[in-house]
Amino acid sequence: MSDDDELEVELEARLEEQEEFEPPESFVEQANVTDEGIYEEFEENWPEAWERAADLLDWQSDYDTVLDESEAPFYKWFTGGSLNASENCLDRHLDERGDEAAIEWVGELGEERTYTYEQLHEEVNEFAAVLRDQGVQEDDVVTMYMPMIPELPIAMLACARIGAPHAVVFAGFSADALATRMNAADSEHLVTCDGYYRRGDPLHHLDKAEEGLESVDQDVTSIVVDRLEDDFDHDLGPSQHDYHDLLAEQEGATVEPVSRDAEDMLFLMYTSGTTGKPKGVKHTTAGYLAYAAWTSHAVLDIKPDDTYFCSADIGWITGHSYIVYGPLALGTTSVMYEGTPDYPDKDRMWEIVDDHNVNQLYTAPTAIRAFMKWGEQYPNKHDLSSLRLLGTVGEPINPRAWKWYYKHIGQESCPIVDTWWQTETGGMMVTTIPAIENMKPGSAGPPLPGISADIVDERGSPVEAGRAGYLIVNKPWPGMLRTLYKNDERFIDEYWDEYSIPEKDQWVYFPEDGAKIDDDGFITVLGRVDDVLNVSGHRLGTMEIESAIVGVPGVAEAAVVGGDHEMKGEAVYTYVITEDGYEGDEELRQEIIEAVEDSIGPIARPEAVVFSPELPKTRSGKIMRRLLEDIANGEELGNTSTLRNPEVVEEIAKKAQDD
Ligand code: PRX
DSSP states (O other): OOHHHHHHHHHHHHHHHOOOBOOOHHHHHHOSOOOTTHHHHHHHTTTGGGHHHHTTSOOSBOOSEEEEOTTTTSOEEEETOEEOHHHHHTGGGHHHHTTSEEEEEEOTTSOEEEEEHHHHHHHHHHHHHHHHHTTOOTTOOEEEEOOSOTHHHHHHHHHHHHTOOEEEOOTTSOHHHHHHHHHHTTOOEEEEESEEEETTEEEEOHHHHHHHHTTOSSOOEEEEEOOSGGGOOOOOOTTEEEHHHHHHHTTTOOOOOOOEETTSEEEEEEEOOSSSSOEEEEEEHHHHHHHHHHHHHHTSOOOTTOEEEEOSOTTSHHHIIIIIIHHHHTTOEEEEEOSOTTSSOTTHHHHHHHHHTOSEEEEOHHHHHHHHHHOTHHHHTSOOTTOOEEEEESSOOOHHHHHHIIIIITTTOSOEEEEBOOTTTSSOOBOOOTTTSOBOTTOOBSBOTTOOEEEEOTTSOBOOTTSOEEEEEOSOOTTSOOEETTOHHHHHHHHTTTTOBGGGTBOOBOOSEEEEEOTTSOEEEEEESSSEEEETTEEEEHHHHHHHHHTSTTEEEEEEEEEEETTTEEEEEEEEEEOTTOOOOHHHHHHHHHHHHHHTOGGGOOSEEEEOSSOOBBTTSOBOHHHHHHHHTTOOOOOOTTBSOTHHHHHHHHHHHHO
């Protein structure tokens, strides 16, 4: 072994053992937030300290109250103020940064398009005029069902400009999922596209959109972006219009950004919950935007001159807050890419970082696990020295993956922020401020300044350091959801029922995550404690999947649980009982898989379908999911003595193994 090799082995061993990492000095010297006193300041001067976030925005009229708690838990932030989100993301940057890139888009076929702030402003104005011309009024919900093409953020910002809330539906969701969401939001307007490319091949999207519209109750007008050009000739019906034709009609149009009340809805985002019906999370203009901008500034360390790259899809909250609203509110360059990280080759991400001189990279543990598996030769092919900070989001990251990311991508000179948050929280809640705290691989960090989080037991009492409990948030924050669309009751039931004491006006938000806290106040998030799975960082409700399965002829009953999966984190395992006269054969298995894909989308595709004689049930008839999880994970089976039918467990385990 050469001296160099020996040194390498020694360094590797040190890294493996190291439990705490200091932020690199070069990072600290230039960071946006470096003053440790910020935590105390928020505590002592609460809620007024949140003005710091509001100050990052331009207001059309000033707010008079930072936080209105009078109708808790329907909190209101920055009341009395008015502003426009598109003006904050575009107009105010024009004087100083009009010629700088706002969006650098990298397409699946390798094409690139750059929009300067000036150009983005122009197209957003024109499209805002198009929407108005199409009859979209303030407060009408406009649905977007589009992949990662620039027209998506353009449409979002155009909506924000005229005060029409957007509801973006992830393009990978099925026709049924689109219809459910459009019906729930009473949305009469859809912006979509003819198709997009996956691994170089055209994929028809319009067919799926049209199929979805067949199940929408209200009349819908659609605007269709021609992404595939000659690769897909499509005819448009009378209620469908071509995006570029409409835009051409409005060439040069300008639309004044309407004045939105601080608490007016900016967008709706549907997410999975414990029941079959997705939840319409409502975010408002001022609190959400201030929070997205503040966390982008404090945690991602974004500065206007940076080039920042988040690899999420805008169809999820991460893309809303940290591709579109946060970075653009701060006037930076946001890189947006369409495709998958292994096409045309497994160095796709590193090629983008290299070509665009990316300063911050924000991605998900599921992607990092894939990078690790593919090997360091892919990042090694590229110059990644422009990187200054790395981030992760969506699921817990194991220390091995964290260290790989730190070493092979960050070259041991970038801090990593492991950010815990949710669709409902609007922005990051628990993570380190990178220049202030040391990092502990696997642990997200302390709650951000002004965020009051704790770990409690079933009764709401704080648990000792190191013990698992439930994560709760004790105080409101500006980016919080305001309610579930048209369903205040469910909002209370889902988030506030567990630990609040309404008689004492004590309101505690329950995110449905398990966690533990260490002596330094660092929180390690363990995962969902409700019937929601986290598959590759995507939230999927087991009930939604189960109801798709029981709709298949021949299926009597189904139970869905999450099983550990090396790449996806968690995978969908289904246990199915057939009706008399039906056989659990390959044909039925395929029908079940298709039904799940049709009802939700390919992301929910079951990893395994196990035909079972019965499901393990308690004496009161509840399915013992824990045992099914043990079976999925091939673990020793836990206590079965409380079951009505203990004998069935071994039988299912054997069937699962045989399959
Ligand atoms: O379980 C937590 C997990 O993802 C859930 C939120 O999912 P969603 O609303 O789709 O938003 C994902 C992007 C913000 C949480 O309840 N989660 C998110 N970030 C982390 C995490 N689990 C552990 N560590 C994280 N950093």
